[in-house]
Amino acid sequence: MxxxxxxxxxxxxxxxxxxxxxxxxxxxxxxxxxxxxxxxxxxxxxxxxxxxxxxxxxxxxxxxxxxxxxxxxxxxxIARTFQNIRLFSNLTVLDNVKVSFNYRVNYSLFDSIFRTPKFRKEEAEITNKSIKLLKVFSLHAKMNDLASNLPYGEQRKLEIVRALAAKxxxxxxxxxxxxxxxxxxxxxxxxxxxxxxxxxxxxxxxxxxxxxxxxxxxxxxxxxxxxxxxxxxxxxxxxxxxxxxxxxxxxx
Incomplete structure (x- = not known):
């Protein structure tokens, strides 16, 4: 490999x-x-x-x-985590995971500005996939919390979830x-x-x-x-x- x-x-x-x-x-x-x-x-x-x-x-x-x-x-x-935690501390736990899907989105800037059906459908799919990953790692109950508010061990776990979201x-x-x-x-x-x-x-x-x-x-x-x-x-x-x-x- x-x-x-x-x-x-x-x-x-x-x-x-x-x-x-x-x-x-x-x-x-x-x-x-x-x-x-x-x-x-x-x-x-x-x-x-x-x-x-x-x-x-x-x-x-x-x-x-x-x-x-x-x-x-x-x-x-290829995805990675860091020695010093590099989460987006001012974003929610869920949004930290959703970030990893950005390179795979198929909607255009036009779709995102005008919230077209294509945009809404794809964003809903990304949200569902992100929540599913968070459930696997028992972090879904805190998905609307700021990443900075998680205990240290859970921040480490969230970094791994975010990396895995990149498939x-x-x-x-x-x-x-x-x-x-x-x-x-x-x-x-x-x-x-x-x-x-x-x-x-x-x-x-x-x-x-x-x-x-x-x-x-x-x-x-x-x-x-x-x-x-x-x-x-x-x-x-x-x-x-x-x-x-x-x-x-x-x-x-």
């Missing part, structure tokens, strides 16, 4: 990511781990068009996508368990597994919670100082001497 080869990026002469390679298959959950500042979010930003790589290629379903704008990458069915085939989750307590993290682990099976998608996630990563990932890649130092199954990674030295520590 995703084939990343020799991906590198420089910022003012500093190589933030160097010669990064990764393959993701259909319906596979892949973890990207490493110390703070290792380049994990930079990789996400290149995959989603926020940054243009200095070198290397990103092929998605056989098509090279490096250098495309983020909205065009969304159209290719991705590949979902990128940037530290989805950040700030969650152990119970919420366990629920999130089950949720990610359910999302993969229910929506038939692949997942690439950055996460520091090793219980979550080791519990759900089919494969894990490890970054250190912008370079991949290991890749393998959870069992291979947790027993890799380089990974233990750079990130996991002797206690694992």
């Amino acid at each position: 995703l084939n990343v080869e020799h991906l590198s990026i420089e910022f003012g002469g500093l190589k933030a990511v160097s010669d990064f390679n990764l393959n993701i298959k259909a319906k596979e959950i892949v973890g990207l781990i490493g110390p703070n500042g290792a380049g994990k979010t930079t990789v996400f930003n290149m995959l989603t068009g926020v940054y243009t790589p200095t070198e290397g290629t990103i092929a998605y379903l056989g098509e090279k996508i490096q250098g495309l704008k983020p909205y065009n990458i969304t159209k290719k069915k 991705p085939s590949l979902l990128l989750l940037d530290e989805p368990a950040a700030g969650m307590n152990p119970q919420e993290t366990m629920e999130l682990m089950n949720l990610i597994n359910w999302i993969k099976d229910e929506f038939h998608i692949s997942v690439l996630l950055i996460e520091h919670d090793m219980k979550l990563v080791m519990g759900i990932c089919d494969k894990i890649a490890v970054l250190d100082y912008g370079k991949k130092i290991a890749e393998g199954t959870p069992n291979e990674i947790k027993n890799n001497p380089k990974v233990i030295e750079a990130y996991l520590g002797e206690g694992v």
Whole structure:
């Protein structure tokens, strides 16, 4: 599904990511781990068009996508969440989800200005689909609340709902368990597994919670100082001497 080869990026002469390679298959959950500042979010930003790589290629379903704008990458069915929550805080929970349907609307500016039957029909369909998604994640009761008024854990969940509303085939989750307590993290682990099976998608996630990563990932890649130092199954990674030295520590 995703084939990343020799991906590198420089910022003012500093190589933030160097010669990064990764393959993701259909319906596979892949973890990207490493110390703070290792380049994990930079990789996400290149995959989603926020940054243009200095070198290397990103092929998605056989098509090279490096250098495309983020909205065009969304159209290719790649969606993401962010390390720092990026909800539209002054919009309602429902409107935050409806935003993700914008790139798929078929009505014109004329239709939206004059509220034509075509506009009303399509907007009703978008609203119904958004509410259905919110029901799946038990957020429908708060759909008219401002997103900023949700508890932290539910804001994280809403970000995932909004990403799923874009109908991705590949979902990128940037530290989805950040700030969650152990119970919420366990629920999130089950949720990610359910999302993969229910929506038939692949997942690439950055996460520091090793219980979550080791519990759900089919494969894990490890970054250190912008370079991949290991890749393998959870069992291979947790027993890799380089990974233990750079990130996991002797206690694992």
